[in-house]
């Protein structure tokens with residue numbers, strides 16, 4: 001059954017996922033005041049790490065529970081301001097009467113959080129992790145020459161290290177939709193998500209913001225009961241911020257999503273390129289999967305290594321494209337400065353405007369009319385477009401660009417095959433002269449993991465909305481779009497227009513001198 005009115009997806013963005021009030025049961029959490037290191041709160045399962053100490057822990061100094069050496073390192077790091085966010089202090093601790101633990105501490109919002117994770121002794125059902133040396137894995141990643149190869153190599157290496165049934169590289173687009181661009185999976189799992197696109201609401205804005213700060217998440221068992229954090233009244237006022245806690249309970253709405261996907265144990269590690277969340281390295285397991293701390297750290301490092309490789313590959317490609325453009329622009333500028341006819345200088349000869357910006361067509365509009373080269377709309381249609389641009393582009397803006405012209409300018413529907421993409425820059429302040437570049441439509445199909453117009457199903461009393469249940473391939477035909485323009489192409493176009501303006505002014509001055 002479907003609801004008639006659209007569901008408000010912003011509900012998803014309002015869930016405060018950094019303060020869920022609980023952790024996953026793999027760990028015990030102690031929360032202390034960062035000034036006096038007295039315990040303010042702890043997870044309800046505290047007896048697992050400290051048998052017999054479960055009561056009257058509130059107010060107790062941290063060093064009554066944890067080794068002095070650990071606490072003094074902690075104090076020192078705090079004093080030096082070296083315990084924020086993803087800076088941690090870790091050590092093995094051996095509490096009385098309890099199994100050995102790995103203790104990891106970090107500070108957040110005036111509190112110190114110590115997560116104690118039992119050194120694993122788990123039923124075979126959980127599958128074993130296979131930590132491997134990260135060195136060779138990074139070397140294979142470095143050998144990749146394209147983003148696709150790098151993503152592929154990372155997925156393969158991380159699956160081998162962690163034992164997930166499937167590891168995916170998920171890449172965001174400019175609108176925060178995403179695509180699974182690489183997949184390494186167990187042959188026995190027939191379901192493949194490779195090449196599928198997913199709507200932005202599947203990973204809401206606050207989650208993306210959190211993932212930019214905190215780099216990885218692991219869920220051992222989707223169905224495990226979260227362990228509440230207990231504390232005094234002050235805790236209810238300011239709940240413990242778990243942004244950087246490794247064992248933060250994930251959003252129940254997202255866990256429902258995982259259920260619908262058939263995923264139990266999971267991982268996601270942030271791939272951050274140039275300060276922006278570029279994508280996620282995602283692990284899926286059909287059963288619960290415990291991934292030990294060293295392997296978790298290595299998998300997160302692989303996401304960072306991928307990010308660096310992507311930055312190298314994309315940076316180099318960008319540099320090469322810009323060098324080629326600078327050379328072509330240089331030739332055009334030389335002709336411009338030697339010519340009295342700027343339109344001719346840009347539209348005939350060995351190098352023309354068509355050598356810029358991967359355009360198939362270009363035009364120059366002046367007071368006298370338009371000159372077109374390559375694949376363009378008719379000159380009359382370009383004149384009408386010029387008038388529309390003059391009227392529409394806000395004053396003060398240097399130009400206009402789109403890769404879906406007919407949505408903004410319906411008459412463009414008739415020439416979508418020639419000009420679905422438009423980049424236009426004004427030459428002079430009066431806007432009488434302008435340069436235009438066109439790109440043809442690239443009809444495409446986008447395969448979505450479920451109908452992107454219905455990202456949710458109506459909820460119930462406890463949850464206003466729920467994730468969709470179906471991830472069946474849903475194919476969208478996209479018409480009226482060209483390949484998108486890059487931001488640098490627009491700024492190069494603007495600077496070319498400035499050069500032309502200089503030349504046009506010089507021509508006018510010459511004419512005035514000659515006639516005056």
Ligand code: BLA
Pocket residue numbers: 011012013015017168170178180193198201202203204207217218249250251253254257266267268280282455456465466467468
């Ligand atoms: C989080 N959603 C996530 C995460 C992923 C996805 C990877 C990160 C958390 C994790 O480590 O598992 C989505 N998983 C995907 C996608 C693929 C995949 C796209 O494997 C494709 C290959 N999600 C919804 C709706 C809501 C929602 C409708 O679909 C809200 C109503 C919420 N998703 C949601 C929230 C989180 C999330 C709140 C944050 C979970 C957390 O970190 O607590």
